[in-house]
Amino acid sequence: MGVSRRKFLKISGLSVLLGLGGKAAFELLAPGSIDAAMEPAPIGEGKRWAMVIDAKKCLEKQEKDGCKECIDICHRIHNVPNFGNPKEEIKWIWKETYEHTFPSRHNDYVSEDVHGKPFILLCNHCTNPPCVRVCPTKATWKRPDGVVMMDQHRCIGCRFCMAGCPYGSRSFNWGDSREAPKELNPDFPTNMEYPTRSKGVVEKCTFCAERLAKGQIPACVEACAKIKVNALHFGDLADEESEVRELLRHHYAIRRKPELGTEPNVFYLI
Amino acid sequence: MLERALSGSQRYWSWLIFLLVLMAIGFACYLYQFKVGLKVTGMSRDVSWGFYIAQFTYLVGVAASGVMVVLPYYFHNYKAFGRIAVLGEFLAIAAVTMCLLFIFVDLGYPKRIMNVVMHPTPNSILFWDMIVLNGYLILNILVGWNVLAAERKGVPYSKWVKTLAYISIPWAFSIHTVTAFLYAGLPGRHFWLTAIMAARFLASAFCSGPALLVLICLIVRKVSRFDPGKEQLRTLGVIITYAMIMNVFFFLLEVFTAFYSGIPGHKHSFIYLFSGLDGYGKLVPWMWTSVGFGILALILLIVPATRKKEDTLAVACAAVIISTWIDKGMGLVVGGFIPNPFEKVFEYWPTTPEILITIGVWATGFFILTILFKIAVSVKEEVAS
Incomplete structure (x- = not known):
């Protein structure tokens, strides 16, 4: 033979x-x-997507009417269910007080402008993401354009990434999203063009990868612009002429836990 | 040799049936968890690992501790341990099996478990943990089984078995080192981010595993004609003593660094565990129980009279097991998640299904252990007579 x-x-x-x-x-x-x-989708190489959040503008608007447009639109188009309890909670973009957003930056005499004020949080799409490092199946990975992506069809639900993420940006489907309480999710799934997730997998913000592929900006940024607040800015850090670079050039910006070396790509203008 | 597991006293069979009942209850609960999702557990977005991973971590230690009888016997040619080396290896087999089962029941999407093999990811410590745990399981099955088979035939074991036994020595250290690395390399989890995590793991493993072995040896002596031996138990007692002292010493090193440096992130978990944080303190009574039993164990072990007396040694061993099980299980795993990345406290407590599944896995481990020990002891009885 x-x-x-x-x-x-x-x-x-x-x-x-x-x-x-x-x-x-x-x-x-x-x-x-x-x-x-x-050809790759029009996202292209050499980009480094980032977000700059103008905290002043955002807080002013929240003060007025408790604005949460960005959260609503994100969770609606991505079929993020509301379980109504913190134990099973899933969130891609949410609010947290200044002290909890920047735990190492608080002091007893912090300015009233930020003290106890709600900041907008989302995945930092770190340049050096610990969640990607620890994932045993490459179900989460760093794209060349900086987006930390998540493949819910490969995830085994070991939740190592949740232990690895120092920003609490990852959520786990403890139960079936389609079985979330109906009274809190009357029209779930809210977007038929976006998949719902099965139980037992991790999910997170993807900078609206599905919109980036079509050349659109993330939905939260668009929603903020639509109501003329313009507190969220999205752009390419690798491009010196970009709006985000321009903003960072002229304003003092902070990031969450920069001392950990993860290099977050979400900046807060204070 | 397997047929020796098929004949036994009524007590043997009742014990196995008892374990089978626990396994069946655990399995039924697992089916429920499989259907509904991990929301049946007490785990949450903030404490995303709980009772299962705590047992896993503890049992990796028990598995690794097999080396404490293997090393003196094969490496230093300490003949006395020849009597119990195979018991150490069989205990390791049962412990590793439980480890793998605990990982499995903790997975959100267990059907995809083979993704770890199909998409190998060397940058993930979990990938290496899979390799070292499965490797260790195979090594112990091969070595334990072949050594026992040789003993039965009254011939020395073959050379390749000895080679594998040698390999299993550093391998045992590797399984617990890699398991410590699961925790010790995560930025932002201050409680775990410590360079002596692996050393702590090994120290607690080398006291808790042999302590369990001592208790099992005493049971074996009671229920069979095989005597593991006075000298053997005494030597194990010395090993447990040194390892327990090191374990407590390493823990105190952590306390010093956290509190003398005064860095809040390093102190928070300790404060939560031992006195409660922001008004939350579910684990406080448990941690002090661990401390209490730890001190009791140290006294009984360090005083030569109580260490050498088998009754008090047994009490000391039980105290070591309770103390390390709380400290390294719930204390270490849950403590690492509290406070959460926003420095908020969100507590965890296992649910009834979670506890029943855990008991089911332990029962599975003890089922395997009973069968393996039955075979080993029968062979040893046969050889002796």
Whole structure:
């Protein structure tokens, strides 16, 4: 038994020819279509997506009417259910007081402008993300454009990433999202074009990867702009001319727990 | 040799049936958890690991501690441990099996467990933990089984078995080191972010595992004609003493660093565990129970008279087990999650299904342990007569 050398060469030679032939055939019938299909989505390399949150503008608006447009739109378009209890809570973008957002930055005489005030939190899409480092299945990974992505179809639900994330940005589906209390989620799923998650997997903010792919900005940023508050800014840190770089150039910005070396890409203008 | 597990006294069978009942209850609860999701447990967004991972961590230690009889026997040629080396290896097999089961019941999507193999990720410590735990399981099965088979035939075990036994020595250290690395490399979890985590793990493993072995040996002596031996128990007692002293010493080192430096993040978990934080303190009575039993164990172990007397040694061993089980299980795992990344306290307590599943896994481990020990003891009785 066993394949003779001659036969092996014949088969492999033929396979190569067929392989080339396959591509060549496509080139003849539909020129460029293969290359187009193999191109990455318009996100592109060399980008470093980031968010700059103008805390002053945001707080002013919240003071007025308790605004939570960004949270509502995000959780609506991503089918994030409301379980009504902190134990099973799932959140992609949420509010936390200044003291809890920046636990190492509080002092007894902190300015009244921020003391106890609600800040907007989301995944920091760290440049050096510990959650990606610890994931045993590559279910979460860092894209070339900086987005920390999550594949809920590969996640085994070990929750190592939740232990690894120092920002509490990850949520776990303790139960089935489709069984969330109906009175709190009357029209769930709220977006038929976005998947709901099964129980037992981790999820988080993806900077609206599905919108980035279409050349749109994240929904939270758009929602904030729509109501003319413009407290959330999204852009490319790698581009010197970008709006986010411009903002950071002229304002003092802080990040959450920078001392951990994770290099968060969400900045807060104070 | 397996057939020796199929004949036994009525007491043997009742014990196995008792374990099977516990396993069945645990399995039924697991099916419920499988259907409804992990919300049947007490775990939450903030305390995302709980009772299961606590047992896992503790049992990796028990598994690793098999090396405390293997090393003196194979490496230092300490002949007395020849009588119990296989018991240490079989205890390791049962413990590793429980570890793997605890990881499995903790998974949110267990059907995808093979993703760890299909998408190997060397940057994840969990990937390495899978490798070292499974490797250790195989090593102990091969070595334990072949040594016992050789003993039965009255011939020395083969050379390759000895090679594997040698490999299993550093391997035992590796399983607990890697398990410590699961915790010790996470930024922002101050309680776990300590360079002596692996050393602490090994110290507590090398007292709690042999302590369990001592108790099991005493039971074996009671229920069979095989005597693990006076000298053997005495040597184990010395090992437990040194390891327990080191364990407590390492813990005090952590306390010093946290409180002398005064860094809040390093102190918070200790404060939560031992006196409560922001008015929450569910674990406080447990941690002081652990301290109490730890002190009792140290006294009974350090005083030569009580260490050498088997009754008091047994009490000391039970105290070691209780103390380390609380400290390294719930204390370490839950303590690391409290306060959460926002420096808020969100407490955890296991639910009834969670506890029943845990008991089911322990029962499975003891079922395996009973079968393996029955075989080993039967062989040893046969050889002796």
